[in-house]
Amino acid sequence: MLQYDVVVVGGGNAALCAAIEAAEAGARVVILESAPEHMRGGNSRHTRNFRCMHHGPLSVLTDTYGEDEYYDDLLRVTKGQTDPTLARLAIRDSEACLPWMERHGVIFQGSLSGTLSLDRTNAFFLGGGKALVNAYYACAEDLGVTIRYNAEVLHVDLSDGRFHSVTLADGEQIAGRAVVLASGGFQADLDWLTRAWGPGAENFLIRGTPYNRGVVLRDVLDQGAQSVGDPTQCHCVAIDGRAPKFDGGIVTRLDCVPYALVVNRDGDRFYDEGEDVWPKRYAIWGRLVAAQPDQIAYAITDQKAQGLFMPPVFAPVKAETLGGLAQALGLSGDALEKTVARYNAACQDGSFTPGVLDGLATNGLEPPKTNWARPLDTPPYYGYMLRPGVTFTYLGLKVSERAQVQGAHGPLPNVWAAGEVMAGSILGQGYLAGFGMTIGTVFGRIAGQEAASHAG
Amino acid sequence: MLDNTPNLQDEAARQFQICNSCRYCEGYCDVFPQLFALPEMTAASATHLANLCHNCRGCYYACQYSPPHEFDLNLPAVLAELRQDTWERHARPQALARVFHSHGVAVAAALIAGFALLFFLMATLRPESGEGFYAYLAHNAMVAIFAPAFLLPLAGLAYSLRSYWREIGGGRITWASLRHMGSSVARMKNLSGGADQGCNFEQGARYSNARRYAHQATLWGFLMCFAATSVATLMHYGLGWEAPYPFWSPPKLLGVPGGILLCLGTGALAWLKLRADPELGAARVWGGEMAFVLLLFTVSATGLALYAATGTGAVPALLAIHLGAVFAFFVLTPYTKMVHGFYRTAALLARR
Ligand SMILES: Cc1cc2nc3c(=O)[nH]c(=O)nc-3n(C[C@H](O)[C@H](O)[C@H](O)COP(=O)(O)OP(=O)(O)OC[C@H]3O[C@@H](n4cnc5c(N)ncnc54)[C@H](O)[C@@H]3O)c2cc1C
Ligand code: SF4
Ligand code: SF4
Numbered sequence: 001m002l003q004y005d006v007v008v009v010g011g012g013n014a015a016l017c018a019a020i021e022a023a024e025a026g027a028r029v030v031i032l033e034s035a036p037e038h039m040r041g042g043n044s045r046h047t048r049n050f051r052c053m054h055h056g057p058l059s060v061l062t063d064t065y066g067e068d069e070y071y072d073d074l075l076r077v078t079k080g081q082t083d084p085t086l087a088r089l090a091i092r093d094s095e096a097c098l099p100w101m102e103r104h105g106v107i108f109q110g111s112l113s114g115t116l117s118l119d120r121t122n123a124f125f126l127g128g129g130k131a132l133v134n135a136y137y138a139c140a141e142d143l144g145v146t147i148r149y150n151a152e153v154l155h156v157d158l159s160d161g162r163f164h165s166v167t168l169a170d171g172e173q174i175a176g177r178a179v180v181l182a183s184g185g186f187q188a189d190l191d192w193l194t195r196a197w198g199p200g201a202e203n204f205l206i207r208g209t210p211y212n213r214g215v216v217l218r219d220v221l222d223q224g225a226q227s228v229g230d231p232t233q234c235h236c237v238a239i240d241g242r243a244p245k246f247d248g249g250i251v252t253r254l255d256c257v258p259y260a261l262v263v264n265r266d267g268d269r270f271y272d273e274g275e276d277v278w279p280k281r282y283a284i285w286g287r288l289v290a291a292q293p294d295q296i297a298y299a300i301t302d303q304k305a306q307g308l309f310m311p312p313v314f315a316p317v318k319a320e321t322l323g324g325l326a327q328a329l330g331l332s333g334d335a336l337e338k339t340v341a342r343y344n345a346a347c348q349d350g351s352f353t354p355g356v357l358d359g360l361a362t363n364g365l366e367p368p369k370t371n372w373a374r375p376l377d378t379p380p381y382y383g384y385m386l387r388p389g390v391t392f393t394y395l396g397l398k399v400s401e402r403a404q405v406q407g408a409h410g411p412l413p414n415v416w417a418a419g420e421v422m423a424g425s426i427l428g429q430g431y432l433a434g435f436g437m438t439i440g441t442v443f444g445r446i447a448g449q450e451a452a453s454h455a456g
Numbered sequence: 457m458l459d460n461t462p463n464l465q466d467e468a469a470r471q472f473q474i475c476n477s478c479r480y481c482e483g484y485c486d487v488f489p490q491l492f493a494l495p496e497m498t499a500a501s502a503t504h505l506a507n508l509c510h511n512c513r514g515c516y517y518a519c520q521y522s523p524p525h526e527f528d529l530n531l532p533a534v535l536a537e538l539r540q541d542t543w544e545r546h547a548r549p550q551a552l553a554r555v556f557h558s559h560g561v562a563v564a565a566a567l568i569a570g571f572a573l574l575f576f577l578m579a580t581l582r583p584e585s586g587e588g589f590y591a592y593l594a595h596n597a598m599v600a601i602f603a604p605a606f607l608l609p610l611a612g613l614a615y616s617l618r619s620y621w622r623e624i625g626g627g628r629i630t631w632a633s634l635r636h637m638g639s640s641v642a643r644m645k646n647l648s649g650g651a652d653q654g655c656n657f658e659q660g661a662r663y664s665n666a667r668r669y670a671h672q673a674t675l676w677g678f679l680m681c682f683a684a685t686s687v688a689t690l691m692h693y694g695l696g697w698e699a700p701y702p703f704w705s706p707p708k709l710l711g712v713p714g715g716i717l718l719c720l721g722t723g724a725l726a727w728l729k730l731r732a733d734p735e736l737g738a739a740r741v742w743g744g745e746m747a748f749v750l751l752l753f754t755v756s757a758t759g760l761a762l763y764a765a766t767g768t769g770a771v772p773a774l775l776a777i778h779l780g781a782v783f784a785f786f787v788l789t790p791y792t793k794m795v796h797g798f799y800r801t802a803a804l805l806a807r808r
Contacts, residue, residue: 045520109650126650131518137661311477
């Protein structure tokens with residue numbers, strides 16, 4: 001049986017940070033990545049930025065983003081559902097992570113065009129997450145880390161409360177003095193999602209890697225590791241309904257909702273499309289659409305709205321009349337026309353300003369549209385199909401401040417976890433853009449250091 | 457328009473649409489910011505962006521949608537194909553361009569034809585007296601051969617560029633656009649990866665500046681050799697100072713280091729090309745591109761060898777080979793990869 005000092009399960013950001021730290025501390029390290037080489041890097045390959053605390057300008061980040069402001073931002077989105085100690089630790093450590101990332105090959109660029117300006121809070125990766133992943137793999141290789149692709153771990157041997165070895169899908173066993181679990185969430189296991197969410201989950205699209213099936217998470221939970229978080233909680237956004245089932249990534253987002261009218265399968269509206277600017281609302285729309293019949297919705301705009309939002313990757317359905325559009329979308333023409341007529345009648349005069357809350361609201365409509373409410377009356381009409389897209393699940397392993405996994409009877413002496421697999425400790429619900437990579441980097445590094453010092 | 461032009465433009469537009477929704481590669485090169493600023497994608501825009509692309513390949517290795525992903529993103533390849541298509545489309549006669557771009561062997565054959573011609577001329581037109589090179593080939597005979605070999609291709613190239621400029625709607629050239637072009641070329645900015653880390657070529661997903669430096673050695677080496685020839689021509693006709701020139705003279709001071717740079721640069725480019733993935737370029741013309749690099753290498757290497765052999769019996773043979781290579785290089789200019797420099801300069805100048 002092959003024997004290493006540190007076995008790292010997973011091949012995304014958290015795994016790579018752990019492997020690099022452990023190797024730099026002198027440990028013999030193996031990375032076990034279930035994906036083939038060209039699909040390596042899990043959800044991390046889809047990311048674009050990293051949220052980072054800093055005092056004064058740092059690399060591409062401008063101004064200052066202090067601990068308290070960062071923490072307040074987190075509390076707002078999680079509605080207080082967070083572990084304050086771990087959250088503050090992640091925030092505080094993020095500042096030292098950025099230069100560490102640069103030293104290990106990550107290159108940053110300013111905030112991308114078309115994104116809401118994030119250049120104070122989020123550092124963007126040049127080329128995106130796959131470029132980051134490539135840089136880390138190159139760095140790990142240079143440090144002598146053994147990298148195994150197509151190496152799905154099915155079982156982690158935790159007999160007598162400590163780690164001994166892992167078993168791969170082909171039956172091979174690999175032993176280690178310590179293990180870092182960084183194998184992501186379970187969102188790509190649709191059966192598990194269905195058990196948690198109900199049958200509607202079959203219609204969910206998975207925005208990231210098909211390899212995060214929670215196999216290792218399930219295996220260690222079954223062996224008594226403590227869990228944290230709620231299996232129904234996940235980052236779930238409304239995306240283009242024509243996106244691929246897996247791995248559609250960033251381009252499947254649809255930003256038209258604030259300037260549209262959104263109806264369900266029956267042609268009825270169900271929520272205020274103009275409640276807030278889209279970056280603050282896209283994450284709730286996943287759940288809203290998930291609650292509709294068949295987990296589907298349609299955003300309808302007219303000619304006036306073209307050019308107000310980022311171009312979608314799939315061309316919208318287009319028609320000269322509402323009836324024609326309804327037919328092309330497979331909706332009832334009568335129902336759609338009625339809904340639009342009711343909405344148009346409720347629109348009021350006022351000035352329309354895209355991008356800011358303009359207060360142009362409907363009058364006497366239920367549910368209301370509280371901003372950007374202009375009548376839908378200028379053909380051609382456009383239709384965009386929306387479905388819930390799951391980014392990652394929050395149910396995970398409970399860890400200590402040193403990223404150590406907690407067993408039934410206290411900490412497991414040689415088991416650490418980092419990234420999505422333990423993010424539930426910090427994200428009880430809600431999500432803060434760029435925080436996934438922060439959690440993975442901070443706890444990946446800690447886990448790598450701890451595992452190496454245990455092994456050495 | 458060639459048969460495949462609309463398909464290539466459509467495929468580039470399909471991929472650009474995905475990029476436009478993603479934007480992760482914005483920082484690599486000039487292509488992305490210009491793409492994102494377009495109100496809509498047109499065939500002319502696709503052609504322009506293709507000629508602006510320097511094939512640094514950053515956007516392939518960084519792309520989460522590269523094959524086997526169903527979005528099948530391979531921007532460096534489709535843009536290389538589209539560039540190739542542009543060059544062939546605007547070249548006259550088109551058939552020559554197609555043959556030379558896709559058949560490295562044809563390039564080599566032309567080169568050999570060049571040799572044969574020279575050997576023939578040397579045998580028949582050899583002057584009774586004369587010094588240095590002219591002892592082997594009459595100066596007037598050289599001019600009679602090289603002037604048309606130089607001027608006709610230039611005229612052809614000018615025609616092609618004008619037709620390209622019209623297609624993309626290049627607009628008026630301003631000082632600002634000249635400055636932008638000059639600094640981009642001088643630093644080979646679009647092979648810098650955006651942060652001076654270099655591009656992705658011989659080391660796959662790892663960045664490297666090797667190709668950028670090899671390209672600059674080739675470019676500067678070529679320009680110095682070109683300047684050496686031009687200065688020598690001026691000295692010959694203007695000052696009546698005829699070759700051979702001593703080492704401490706402008707033609708030699710430019711030509712020797714220029715030749716060394718060109719030789720090293722092209723040698724390195726050929727070596728790097730062997731290590732890079734052909735599927736990220738215009739795979740069907742790999743041979744033609746390689747033959748072009750080797751042709752330039754031959755021009756510089758034989759030039760240096762000729763200089764080293766001064767006064768020995770090897771001169772007649774080396775001279776014939778060197779001049780044959782130069783001859784082939786000039787005649788082929790509108791049809792080889794050499795055109796990339798002209799089109800790309802035009803793309804960098806275009807203010808659309
Ligand atoms: C489209 C998209 C965009 C995002 N954008 C951002 C962003 O801009 N900023 C941000 O902070 N976050 C973003 N996120 C969230 C972010 O991707 C995650 O929080 C982060 O990547 C988690 O890193 P990780 O290393 O824990 O997991 P992953 O990167 O998913 O890595 C998990 C790894 O484990 C491997 N694996 C799984 N099971 C096994 C097994 N049984 N055996 C062996 N290996 C296994 C997988 O193949 C994978 O390599 C985005 C997510 C998506 C889907
Ligand atoms: S090449 Fe890929 S990663 Fe880069 S902008 Fe285009 S779609 Fe995005
Ligand atoms: S290959 Fe390089 S130069 Fe060409 S589009 Fe991609 S990043 Fe830009």
